[in-house]
Amino acid sequence: MDFILSDHSPQNLEATFDSLYLYDHPLYSLMAEKTEMKWLLVVPKQTLDASINLSYIQELYGAIYELIAYIQQNKIAEHFNIAKIGNKNPNQHIHLIFREENDEVWPDAVWCHEPLKSSLETPEKLREALKPFYQAW
Numbered sequence: 001m002d003f004i005l006s007d008h009s010p011q012n013l014e015a016t017f018d019s020l021y022l023y024d025h026p027l028y029s030l031m032a033e034k035t036e037m038k039w040l041l042v043v044p045k046q047t048l049d050a051s052i053n054l055s056y057i058q059e060l061y062g063a064i065y066e067l068i069a070y071i072q073q074n075k076i077a078e079h080f081n082i083a084k085i086g087n088k089n090p091n092q093h094i095h096l097i098f099r100e101e102n103d104e105v106w107p108d109a110v111w112c113h114e115p116l117k118s119s120l121e122t123p124e125k126l127r128e129a130l131k132p133f134y135q136a137w
Helices: 010-017 050-073 121-135
Strands: 020-024 028-032 038-044 079-083 094-099
Touching (some): 010 020, 020 121, 028 050, 028 121, 038 121, 050 094, 050 121
Antiparallel strands (some): 020 028, 038 094, 079 094
């Protein structure tokens, strides 16, 4: 478990995570789940083993929280959950899920209610909303 992907090409990421590729960042690749919920996957480009890579992990989580701040400040979404789990996919990734009181499973955890309503529109809306943030990189 917790394998690091060396190939961050959009095609490989989409095949590995069954999600839509959104953006490349120097520290990670950003994916979106194909759901009505605003559900992002952050795919690290280096290992998350703190015994050998603590400075990268600190930079990565700092970058994730910069992304969260942008999303909140631009009213794209407000409340979020962040989790690093890998029960279904052994490749390192971090879930960033934005929740709303009217989402389909509120207030329960999303993991308990899969499959969720499918959508390709939500990931495309996220791609467009995040474009200014990623153009800076």
